Amino acid sequence: MKKKVIATMMAAMLTFSLCACGSSSSSSSSSEGDTGESAATEAAAESSDSGEVANKDKPLVWFNRQPSNSSTGELDMTALAYNEDTYYVGFDANQGAELQGTMVMDYIEANIDTIDRNGDGIIGYVLAIGDIGHNDSIARTRGVRSALGTGVETDGEIDSDPTGTNTDGSSSIVQDAEVTINGQTYIIRELASQEMKNSAGTTWDAATAGNAIGTWSSSFGEQIDIVVSNNDGMGMSMFNAWSNENGVPTFGYDANSDAVAAIAEGYGGTINQHADVQAYLTFRVIRNALDGVDIDTGIGTEDDAGNVLPDDTYVYNEEERSYYALNVAVTAENYTEFTDSTKINDSVANQLDESAHATKSVWLDIYNASDNFLGSTYQPLLQSYDDLLNLDVEYIGGDGQTESNITNRLGNPSQYDAFAINMVKTDNAASYTSILEQ
Ligand code: BGC
Numbered sequence: 483m484k485k486k487v488i489a490t491m492m493a494a495m496l497t498f499s500l501c502a503c504g505s506s507s508s509s510s511s512s513s514e515g516d517t518g519e520s521a522a523t524e525a526a527a528e529s530s531d532s533g534e535v536a537n538k539d540k541p542l543v544w545f546n547r548q549p550s551n552s553s554t555g556e557l558d559m560t561a562l563a564y565n566e567d568t569y570y571v572g573f574d575a576n577q578g579a580e581l582q583g584t585m586v587m588d589y590i591e592a593n594i595d596t597i598d599r600n601g602d603g604i605i606g607y608v609l610a611i612g613d614i615g616h617n618d619s620i621a622r623t624r625g626v627r628s629a630l631g632t633g634v635e636t637d638g639e640i641d642s643d644p645t646g647t648n649t650d651g652s653s654s655i656v657q658d659a660e661v662t663i664n665g666q667t668y669i670i671r672e673l674a675s676q677e678m679k680n681s682a683g684t685t686w687d688a689a690t691a692g693n694a695i696g697t698w699s700s701s702f703g704e705q706i707d708i709v710v711s712n713n714d715g716m717g718m719s720m721f722n723a724w725s726n727e728n729g730v731p732t733f734g735y736d737a738n739s740d741a742v743a744a745i746a747e748g749y750g751g752t753i754n755q756h757a758d759v760q761a762y763l764t765f766r767v768i769r770n771a772l773d774g775v776d777i778d779t780g781i782g783t784e785d786d787a788g789n790v791l792p793d794d795t796y797v798y799n800e801e802e803r804s805y806y807a808l809n810v811a812v813t814a815e816n817y818t819e820f821t822d823s824t825k826i827n828d829s830v831a832n833q834l835d836e837s838a839h840a841t842k843s844v845w846l847d848i849y850n851a852s853d854n855f856l857g858s859t860y861q862p863l864l865q866s867y868d869d870l871l872n873l874d875v876e877y878i879g880g881d882g883q884t885e886s887n888i889t890n891r892l893g894n895p896s897q898y899d900a901f902a903i904n905m906v907k908t909d910n911a912a913s914y915t916s917i918l919e920q
């Protein structure tokens with residue numbers, strides 16, 4: 483009995499939908515009698531009868547800041563699996579962190595005869611920390627401490643807290659490491675580390691890092707043999723403020739063009755997090771969801787324009803619904819291959835055909851309009867790929883401090899076909915999804 487009612491209702495709906503199609507001039511031919519349509523396209527067609535696709539059902543990609551608990555790092559699966567077309571795009575933080583640590587350790591070994599500037603037998607480094615509540619920043623701090631042997635483990639995890647000043651080696655957050663190179667034994671010590679957050683609350687703050695190196699160098703400058711930073715923005719600020727002039731190798735992360743160029747002047751090295759691949763994936767997963775095609779299209783499987791990513795540039799973790807780009811170390815040996823951080827990846831540089839992939843509109847925010855990496859590397863890449871993938875994107879730049887500064891500008895989500903979100907704080911996914919629920 484109940485079944486029959488539903489069947490009757492469906493017949494009525496079908497009649498209605500055919501009528502609706504018949505009366506609209508352009509879309510009727512493809513919808514009528516076409517059995518080859520994907521479920522997503524059908525769902526879209528159905529719901530457009532009653533208006534539009536509900537905002538909560540639209541493709542949603544989180545990027546650069548993975549929804550997760552800022553104290554424990556636990557992934558926020560509610561946000562990551564918000565709807566069928568939700569994904570995260572970032573990079574492999576552990577692989578990159580290990581590379582960064584190894585790059586610094588390799589440098590020490592290769593330059594052991596000159597690295598100990600004051601000859602006290604201690605190789606001293608200072609560390610600029612980006613954001614103590616951001617899993618990517620935490621991973622980098624751990625990666626450096628792990629490779630240099632200065633990390634202290636609690637419950638199987640290396641402590642990632644800042645030490646403050648530790649010139650005497652008494653901190654309990656880190657430990658002195660002992661290394662023997664060419665028959666001689668040295669101590670490696672983390673002399674100081676600090677989260678580079680300004681008084682307004684902006685993290686990864688380059689200016690704060692520039693001030694910190696000023697303070698550190700004026701009180702124990704001759705002990706600093708190496709400068710390490712969670713990113714290039716802070717690293718370059720310290721390099722320009724002090725280490726370049728004093729010949730102290732400085733290591734960052736991101737491979738922004740200015741940092742890569744500085745390698746010629748003595749910047750120690752950086753890590754390329756394959757922003758070209760991340761920016762592409764950010765829009766590609768949206769494009770695929772909107773087209774109702776397999777999510778791997780143009781990623782691991784060549785698309786109709788010939789785009790496919792090299793498989794050594796990313797990994798996909800289905801359970802975490804996350805795409806992670808792989809990292810590459812950039813040093814004096816290979817930096818000439820990485821001089822333009824805004825160059826798109828040659829393997830995915832073909833424009834999609836507008837007749838098969840109609841222009842769609844996307845709302846995207848960058849959590850901090852003045853972030854070095856996102857502003858000088860990631861956004862220019864996004865702006866190249868949006869054209870290739872026929873996406874009309876509205877870019878919103880946040881203040882890096884308050885989520886509401888951004889969410890206030892998502893006043894009318896119904897205007898967009900999809901959303902790409904870069905949060906201020908990794909815990910705050912619900913501030914966005916609650917808007918899509920309305
Ligand atoms: C970058 C940092 C940047 C941060 C923003 C990281 O992946 O390495 O430079 O400040 O993203 O969330």
Ligand code: CA
Nearest residue numbers: 598599600604
């Ligand atoms: Ca020394």
